[in-house]
Amino acid sequence: MKIVVCVKQVPDTAGGVKFKPDGTLDRSAMLAIMNPDDKAGLEVALRIKDKDPEHVTITALTMGLPKAYNVLREAMAMGADDGLLITDRVLGGADTWATSSTIAGALKNMQYDLVITGRQAIDGDTAQVGPQIAEHLNIPVISYASDVTVEGDYVTAKRQFEDRYHIIKAKMPCLITVLGEETTPRYMTPGGIFDAYNKDVTVWGRANLDVADENIGKKGSPTVIAKASDKVAKGKGTVVTPDSAEEASQYIIDRLAEKHVI
Numbered sequence: 337m338k339i340v341v342c343v344k345q346v347p348d349t350a351g352g353v354k355f356k357p358d359g360t361l362d363r364s365a366m367l368a369i370m371n372p373d374d375k376a377g378l379e380v381a382l383r384i385k386d387k388d389p390e391h392v393t394i395t396a397l398t399m400g401l402p403k404a405y406n407v408l409r410e411a412m413a414m415g416a417d418d419g420l421l422i423t424d425r426v427l428g429g430a431d432t433w434a435t436s437s438t439i440a441g442a443l444k445n446m447q448y449d450l451v452i453t454g455r456q457a458i459d460g461d462t463a464q465v466g467p468q469i470a471e472h473l474n475i476p477v478i479s480y481a482s483d484v485t486v487e488g489d490y491v492t493a494k495r496q497f498e499d500r501y502h503i504i505k506a507k508m509p510c511l512i513t514v515l516g517e518e519t520t521p522r523y524m525t526p527g528g529i530f531d532a533y534n535k536d537v538t539v540w541g542r543a544n545l546d547v548a549d550e551n552i553g554k555k556g557s558p559t560v561i562a563k564a565s566d567k568v569a570k571g572k573g574t575v576v577t578p579d580s581a582e583e584a585s586q587y588i589i590d591r592l593a594e595k596h597v598i
C-alpha cells in the first residue's frame with residue numbers, strides 16, 4: 337500500500353504574523369514549521385504503517401521553495417520512508433487552484449493508494465487544496481477525518497461535523513483530509529532524525545508534472561490576495577454588575593442607543 341502525505345511548510349503564526357509593505361506575508365521573518373494538521377495527517381499514515389510495516393510505504397510530498405526541504409526531513413525523522421520536493425520558479429505565487437493542480441500533476445506521475453492532506457494550512461487557511469486535489473484526480477474524498485482504519489481496498493474514517501460525525505467508507509485510491517485536533521502526532525526520535533539523513537529526497541520541477549501551463553503558478557491562479565493584515569486585537573471588554581434585571585436591560589438599551597443601533 338502506497339500512502340502519499342502532503343505536508344506544507346508554513347510560517348509559525350503563533351509568534352505573531354509579519355507582513356511585507358505590499359501586504360503579503362513576510363515568510364523570511366517568521367519561523368517555518370510543518371503545518372500542524374499535516375503532522376496529524378502523517379501520524380495517521382504512520383499508524384496504518386505500524387499495523388503492516390512490510391507492505392506500507394509513506395512518501396511525504398511538499399510544494400514550495402527549496403527550503404521546504406526541511407519539512408520532508410522532519411517527516412522522515414517521524415517515520416516517512418522518503419520525500420518528494422516540488423520546487424520551480426514557475427510554480428511560485430500559486431493560489432489554491434494552482435497549488436492543487438500542481439500537486440495533482442505530481443501524483444499523476446506517481447503510484448498511490450491513499451493521499452492524505454491536512455484539513456487546512458494555518459497561513460492560507462482555505463481548506464481548499466485537499467478536496468481540489470481529489471477533484472483533479474477524480475478520486476473519492478473523506479474530509480475532516482479522524483479514527484482512520486484500512487481494511488483490504490477500503491478506508492474507513494470518522495467524518496466530523498459541528499454537532500455529530502458520520503462513519504464513512506471509501507474505496508482506494510482515495511484522499512482524506514485530517515483534523516489536527518483529533519490525532520496527536522508522535523515525536524521524532526533521535527534514531528529517526530539520524531536515519532532521515534540517509535533517506536532519499538527526490539526533487540521535481542515543472543517538467544516532472546502532468547499539468548497544463550495555464551494551471552500553475554501566479555499565471556494559473558484565478559485568486560490574487562489583494563491585501564493580508566493581522567487580526568486587530570480587540571480592547572478589553574467592560575464588566576458591569578447591575579443590581580437587578582431591569583437595571584441590566586436598561587444598561588444594554590442605553591449602550592445600544594449610544595451606538596445608534598436602536
Ligand SMILES: Cc1cc2nc3c(=O)[nH]c(=O)nc-3n(C[C@H](O)[C@H](O)[C@H](O)COP(=O)(O)OP(=O)(O)OC[C@H]3O[C@@H](n4cnc5c(N)ncnc54)[C@H](O)[C@@H]3O)c2cc1C
Pocket residue numbers: 342343344345361371373374397398399400430431432433435452453454455456457458459460461462463464465466559561564
Ligand atoms: C493570508 C493568505 C490568504 C490566502 N487566501 C487565499 C484564498 O482565499 N484563495 C486562494 O486560492 N489562495 C489563498 N492563499 C494562497 C494559498 O495560501 C496558497 O494557495 C496555498 O498554497 C494553498 O492554500 P492554503 O494555504 O489555504 O491551503 P489549504 O487548502 O488550507 O491546505 C490544505 C492542505 O493541503 C495541503 N497543502 C496545501 N499547500 C501545500 C503545499 N504547498 N505543499 C504540500 N501540501 C500542501 C496540506 O496538507 C494542507 O493541510 C492565501 C494565502 C495567504 C497567506
